[in-house]
Amino acid sequence: MTEYTGDADVTEAVAQAHRREWAQVLAATVRVTRDLDLAEECAQDAYAQALRKWATTGVPERPGAWLTTVARNRAKDILRRESVLRSALPLLVMDEVVAGPQDGADPQAVDDDWLRLIFTCCHPALSRDAQVALTLRLVCGLSTTEVARAFLVQDTAMAARITRAKKKISGARIAYRVPAPDDLPERLGSVLDVVHLVFTTGHAAPVGSRLVRQDLVDGAIHLARTLHRLLPGNSEVAGLLALVLLTDSRRDTRVSADGELVLLSEQDRTRWDTRQIEEGSALLTESLRRGGPTRYALQAAIAAVHAEARIWEETDWTEVIGLYRELHRLWPSSVVVLNLAIAVGFRDGPEAGLAELTPLLDDPALGTYSYLSAARADFLRALGRWAEAATSYEEALTMTDNEVERAFLARRLAEVTDRLG
Template sequence: MTDLDAVFKHEYGKVVASLARRFGDLDIAEEAASEALVAAAERWGSGAPPNPGGWLTTTATRKAIDRIRRESLRDAKHLDALMIVDDTPADPSGPIEDDRLRLIFTCCHPALAADTRVALTLRLLGGLTVADIARAFFVPETTMAQRITRAKAKIKQARIPYRVPTDDDLAPRLRAVLAVVYLIFNEGYLAGAGDEPVRSDLTAEAIRLGRLLHALLPDEAEVSGLLAVMLLSEARLASRFAEDGELVPLPEQDRAGWDRALIAEGHSLVRECLRVNRPGRYQLLAAINAVHTDAPDAASTDWSQIAALYGQLYALEPTALVALNRAVAIAEIDGPAVALALIENLPLEGYHAWYATQADLLRRLGRSAQARAAYDLAIAATANPGERAYLQRRRGSTAHG
């Protein structure tokens, strides 16, 4: 990714949200922002100006005004759009100082369905493509594209305002904001597409947003839990891939390469959550990661505790994905046959981790031909180069039978 690409990715969502607030039309905002990026690519040459965000916003504003003039939209909006120079005081920024985090709260409007507002925010501000978002929600890309289109149409038709969130807006929007940040991190942690197995730009931005959220809402245990999950996962980064880029699964990682400072910070956050004693999704995920990172080696992992934590999570969030992860822990306690029976009928068709888990359990049971077939499905279902390399090696090492 070039420096200009990074600037465009970082600024695009902010420009769209700024124009949407001003003109009240998301389609115009997106088109104008896209035209501004094209103009920037043509004019900036090899480097961005000192204030790229300001340049893009000004250019996009002019593009939007041109379109409004051409289409002769409502008189009030037309007159407002002609105000190229706005001498009115800047809108208050509310309780959130960071531009990106404030815009995420702005876009997570409660008038939209929970999944829809998360998906739309990821598209506008998260740096994720429609394909990335569809993978995160386990739906076809066309389905996700339709959801996002309908969400934009609802915003336009219902005239849902893009206004700066107040203190009273934070609580009802927090759950969606946490989901946005977590999904940004996940896409970076194991990239769903592209030549690189990890997108460090996304993981770094998600952790930055998590730290800002924790500073803003220090007494929210789920915020602490989310930050802990990300830190404890990021702590293992240096050991997650071999020199040739192949994924190294958790039991095989060199734990000496883990970042002990991040682990200590993550464990401290988990202890904060335990003191509050109001378990939630991210707190339980953080506790599971804490158990893994507390073990000096794979053999010392407390799988009973991990299975119990996944059981608590399933009670809160009874999804097939949680059931799959719980079964992985149960395999270490009760054996692969029990775990395989638990996951065989889960509705996770097309999900690479489901196929990979089946393949590993079948391999451990000595059912080599079925294991190889499951590995084939897992390989076909992932585009991550590090994961594909790992799965191909495991398939190749599965004994014929």
């Protein structure tokens, strides 16, 4: 058991276990319950018990194992008491026959409860919105309120959407397993999107006191590696794994020792993880050789351009712009257009950047996207247009819930406000 010094330590230990272990605890419990609602209830109960018991017994050496055992035992007790009632309810099909890996794959690659959970959440019987909402709730462990905020809907509407999706999974008798090889192509696109979503949610946490949720980042990398072992010849999978590795290689430099946000232009590149960069670059080459440019390979290529530059000033912005244009052709997205506009500003100057950003102000898809206001504020700041910059920083603050990002924007706002005299 780990020593603790008070309730605050226990509360933090439980919160940390929730960030790191939630998906695994839930996924392992589903195998007992065959019911997503009951599994979620039992997992939540295990965390509630941890708050009470760890205060007297200490934090266990393996919190995840403790929580999983408690959740599964709770599930077994409920199932014993309600066996007659639950025998009439539709349950997940627990098909133990899993897909055989392709030649060269690790035979254990498909034996992963978390991956099973994601494939369940991404079943084609569900709409894409339902797939994403379920993943954020069940895999990422976000609250219903946080998921509702991501979709810009009311809490009650999101709760109803998640409940409907769970019922559809049970009612349709969707199997809790990795699909057979013939079924993978139909499901893979959604799963890759969701793994990428898990990564981006962790890489730039939308809420909370930390910029990065390392549990989600590590979990996404684990899932991407598992998919690559399962489908070693798939160029999209290789591209996704390349992207998450190259992007995560900067993790140790994104926040200062004081907990402040450090921009890409100011990061100490000698501290970037060279092993991840080398592995990601090799995977990128593999992806391009096997299948040509894919959405994830193009994003990985952009990350690779940054990794190749020894200092910010050596960044090849012309190549970055070209890659963003190709990415937008392949995957039209308002966010891609925003990133392209920012890259133009870095290459051609803040005036050019502002000109590129201006049309985006009327894009409804970016209406509540804080990075548009923040980018515009930065260009205005560079031009010495202090009052306009202050207004844009204020706008960005109203749309930002992550405390690290809020603190950065507040510092920038104070700086430009001081310039106003």
